[in-house]
Every structure is written in structure tokens, then in C-alpha cells.
Amino acid sequence: MQFWVIQTLNSFALGGLLFLLSSGFSLIFGLMRVPNLAHGAFFMLGAYVGVTAMGQVGGNFWLGVLGGGLGVAILGGLLERFILRRLAGNEQGQVLVTLGFAFIIADMCLVAWGGDPIPIPAPSYVNRPLFFAGLAFPSYRLVVLALAIVMALVLHLVMDRTRLGAMIRAGVDDMQMARGIGIRVSRLFTIVFCLGAGLAGVGGMMGGPIMSAYPGLDADMLPLALVVVILGGVGSLLGAFVGSFAISFIYNFGTALFPDLAYVILFLPMVLVLVLRPQGLFGRMLR
């Protein structure tokens, strides 16, 4: 029983992290038509910058989360504004540039923070498990889940209820038309790229107490984000949300029950979706 509780909570926590990672990825892909291959590296950088920021401000975890998110958001904004912007209209070139930056960021993290995993402590008040009905619930996992749900709601409200969200949706649906009616789509690109990068950075730091920060974290997370987006559909928040939790449950229980075959199990939902519904569960065909 304890096994199922722990694994379920772990899956919820990983799902929350995956949502933070893949919602930004999906929005960027939906709006800019660019799968940002540096997203895994953003996640890892968020953890490293976050834990360093946390050390600078006397160990406050939430300031670390803020620092990781802001740091990565700024980097993402600079990358979009000064590099990707110069390749406007050349989506394939943009993808290759993000891939190049994925390698550069990962390698620079190795230089700056070394090859040993850096543990990130959770705030002390959520470090102890909660006991309920004779079972132990690791409470930090619940915090991650709660934060992801809050973020999902905020993102949904921003996208659905604000002027900015309406402009982003217009850009996703029909960029030329959006430009035609006077929306500055290029400025949306920067905003969405900053937002997506920042969400990945927050995700990295939030994942710290569970996974710690280590070289190779980027390569572990990027394929998960890709599978989530393939499953959920590009440009859809709901798709990213459903896909994140589906993949995290499959991945976590797969790893726990069949450790050798975790990646094969990950492969199955992807195959099913690609065969039956190639645009993803909640996606539309990309034009």
C-alpha cells in the first residue's frame, strides 16, 4: 500500500514538473513554430542558478525558485531577441541554433558547477512526511503538485481572459492575420519565449529537492517534454497538462515495476497517439 501511495505521489510531483517544462515548450512551439531544443538545458540551468541564488540569500528556497526562474527567463529573452530574431522565417535554422545552445549551456553548467550532483534541500516545513491513516505522505511532492496546478490555472486565465492571452492565441491560430490587424507578433515571441524559459527554470529548481541538480538532467528531461507535447498536442495548455500527468504516471510506474523497460513503456503511448491521432490529443494540425 505504501508503495502505491509513494509512487502515485511521485507521479503527481513529476507530472507537475513536466507541466512546468512542457507548457512553455508547447506555447513556444505553437506560436513560433520552433521546438526549443534548449528547453531541457533551461530546466537544468534553473536548478543550478536557483541553488546558487538560494545560497546567496541565506537559504530561502522560494527566493531560489524566483532566482532560477528569473535568471533563465532573462537568458531566454536574450536568446530570442538577439539570436533567434535574426533568423526570422527560417524555423529550421532556429531549431538548430537552440540545439547548439542546448550543448553550450549544458557544457557551461559543467564548467561552472562541476560534475557532482548538487543536492537542493526542500524548505524545512515540508521536509517531513505527513502521516495519515497509517501511511507516510512525502509532503514536498504535494507542494510541487499544488504549485503546478496553480501555475496551470494562472496560465489558463492569462491565455483565456487577458488581452495578452488573446493576442497569443491569435498568433498561434493565424500569424499573418494577427500581424495584419496590428498585433506586434515579434514582441509576443519575446514574451512567450521569456515565459516558457522562466517556467522551465522554475521547474528545474522545484525539481531540485526530488532530483537534485546534476549534469545530464537536461538530456533526461528533454525527451520527456517532447513525448508530452507529442501526446498532448502542440500549442495546447490542456494537452500539456493531461500529457504531463499521463507520461509521469506511465514513466514512474514503468520505472518502478519494470526498471529495464521504462523507456519502452514511454514509447507505447507515443506510438499509439502518432498512429491514431498524429496531431496529439488536444492539438490541431500545424499549418
Added chain:
Amino acid sequence: MSRPLATALVLALGLAVLPWLLGNEFYVNLTSQILIYALAALSLNILVGYAGLTSLGHAAYFGGAAYACAWLISRGGVDPTVAAVGAVAFGTALAAVFGVLSLRATGLGFLMITLALGQIMWGLAYRWNGLTGGDNGMRMGARPAPLGLDISRPMPFYYFTAIVFGVALFCLWRLARSPFGASLRGTRDQPRRMRMLGHNVWLVQWVAFVMAGFWGSIAGVLFVYYNQFISPNTLALQQSAEILLMSILGGAGSLAGPIVGAVVITLVKNLASSYVDRWNTLLGVIFVVSVMFMPEGLVPGSQRLWRRFTGTAAKPQADAPPSNAGALVRRSSGRSEGA
């Protein structure tokens, strides 16, 4: 004598005398490595250059065949010739399956799916300890002797690799000039027109995918022969990215481009690793710089400069191979409109 025949003779002669000019075993081995990577880059070029489909998962077939070969020899105790055939069959079959899945999407969706599939192969090799040896990889006792040929010394191995490379290059040259090559370029440039003309665009692309997997597998078998060792690094994204960079750095869509790319990248990698430890950064920088400043690739770029230098007016080339990466994307978006 026709020009292709002359080129072929010069190339064969060059490959034959090159090790005698180099002398040193280190350089002979380096040349073998270059040929192996050039074959891998040429195989990917079938997709990237001729079909206009950018795959970021080519290491799956390269590394998959290498793994299959190492496994069959070291764990299965199979005869080396049978192991090589089995490994190539495995890599090609893998490409056949992955091709069906990847071609469900077009453009950058295709790129993303190939990347995800490649990462799943990497994850399998990394995690499935019982089958693949996990992070430690698999070691072969000695370099196998396919067809009973002793290729354990650098010189014989070089000639073995050069002959395989020569045969592959000839086949790929024929492919590019064949009716199939023409229809492949047609699906890249004008998918809707090709469909109207009665071509099965999907099938043409899928066959190209399988061919790329086939030649990539052969390069993978040569790779594991050369190293006599295989680890998950061979299946990593970095490996796929290196092969892709070789294809596009030289100029995709030609035969010379990927070869030049493989020469440059392999030399830079070997040279850099003797001075600095930061190959990944350098790889990333080359990626960014080549996309931003040399979108057409080294070979077409220097041809353009050469024409300007010699004063030959550049002919307007309506049927020119893709000259920059952006053109590929515009074409692929045209395809999805028709879908």
C-alpha cells in the same frame, strides 16, 4: 573519358595512396574514422538533402546497428559475417518502423519525433543493463574478421573501410541520379504537384528513410569494428547532432557536402580534444555560427566565392539543390498545406 568516371578514378586512386602519404598509424586511423562518419553523414543526407526532411535521430540506426553487431558477436557468439548482416538488418528494420511513425508529421514535427525516438533508443541502451551493459557499454574481445578478412591492423582496416565507403558512394551517386532520386527531390520541392502526377509522396519519403537507415547501419557496423566498444554515447542526441551538422555544414543535397562536413568536424573534434575538454561547447558554437553565417554550407558557399573570383557569372539555377535551411522549411510548410 566521362567526367564522373574520371572523378571516380581520381577518388579511388586518392583513397588508395592516402595512407602511404600519411605514413603514421595515427593518421591512418583518423582517416578511417573520417570515412565512417562521412558515410553516416551521406546516409543522413538522403533525408536532409534530397528529401528535405531534417532528422535529429540518425544515431538510432548508426548506434542501433553498432549495438546489434556488438551484442551478436560478444553475447551471441555469432560468426562476424552473420553478425554484420544481422546488425544491418536490425538497423534497417528499425528505420522502417521509425519511418512510419516519424512520417506521420511533416516539417519540424518530423524533427521532434525523430529526436524523441532517438532519445528512447538512448534510454534503452542506458537503462536496460541486462541487454546492453548499461552505462558500461559492451566490449568486443578483438576486431572481428568479416568474411575471414583479418582487418585488425590499421592499414587493412583502412582499406576495408575505404572499399565499403567507395561502394556506398557509388550507390548513393546512382541513387541521386536515378528516377527515384528525381522523384525524391520532387517530393521535397513540390509535394502537391508530385501527388497530382500520381506519385505516392509518403511512400517515396518512407523508402528514403529506410535507405538512410540502411547506409547509416553500415556506417554503424564499421564504427563498432573500429572502436571494438560501444556505449550509450553512440546513441545520444549529441551523436545525432554531430552527424546532422556534418551533413549541413558541408552543404546538404550534394555528395561532396557531407564528406567535407565529416572531414572538418572529425578533424576539429580530434584536434580540439587534444587541447581543450570542451567539445560540446565547440559543437554548439559551430552549430550556431554555421546556421547564422553559412546557411548554404561550405561547399556551395565556396563554389559561389570561386565563381565570383573567376568572374564567371552565376547561372540562374532553377533546379538548384536547396541552398539554405530556410528554403527547406518553406517547402515543408507547403507540403503540409496540401496534406
